[in-house]
Amino acid sequence: MAGGNLYDFLHKHNKTLELSFILKIADFGVSRQRSQEGDMTAETGTYRWMAPEVINHKPYDHKADVFSFAIVLWELVTSKVPYENLTPLQAALSVRQGLRxxxxxxxxxxxxxxxxxCWGENPNTRPVFSEITAELEDILQPIQAASSSKGGHRHTKQKIQMKTQR
Known part of the structure; x- marks a missing residue:
């Protein structure tokens, strides 16, 4: 993204985001759709964001991305590094055991x-991205309506969570 990556923006610059901004970042409606079905085979990713099925070397599909999306969304609303008190490997082992x-x-x-x-243990119960997008848009709609009816964005700032002091 212009201005740098999201990780640096959140964690190196200690930013706290407004709900409406989070919902625009988290809305993958502009992402391209997968053109073919099937399992993914390469075990790629970063342990702090990795789905249990990937950690366990089991076959996985796009629902592993839904799990990772949940971690990113958590990161957006908290402005914290996921499992910051654990090493990446400890985080993976904890997720494998059901820790969230x-x-x-x-x-x-x-x-x-x-x-x-989105971070449910069973990939089959996680929503698909079209459902996620619809939910995010539904959450955003009243926020945008309130903003426009009050004559500006300034009066409707909604902080998700104040960043705690470290």
Whole structure:
């Protein structure tokens, strides 16, 4: 992205994002669609964002990306590094055993529920990206409506979560 990558923006510059901005980043409606079905075979990725089926060297498909998306969405709403107190390998082993990140209580309830659905243990119960996009757009719609009805974005700033002091 222009201006650098999201990881540096969140973690090196200590930014906290507004809900409407998070929903535009997290909306993959502009992403290209996969043209073919089937399992992915290369075990690529970073342990902190890796789905359990990938960690366990099992066959996986696009639902592994849905899991990783949940970790990125958690990262967006908390401005924290996932499993920051664990090494990447410890994080992977913990995810394999069912550990998930704590979603702060200040996170929009629908975002919280979406994150939980996306990082579910069973890939078959995770939503597909078209469902995720529809949910994000549905969450964003009243925020945009409130912003335009009040005459500007300035009056409707909604912080998801204040960044905690480290």
């Amino acid at each position: 990140l704590v979603i702060p209580s200040g996170v929009h309830p629908r975002i919280s529920k979406l994150i939980q659905r």
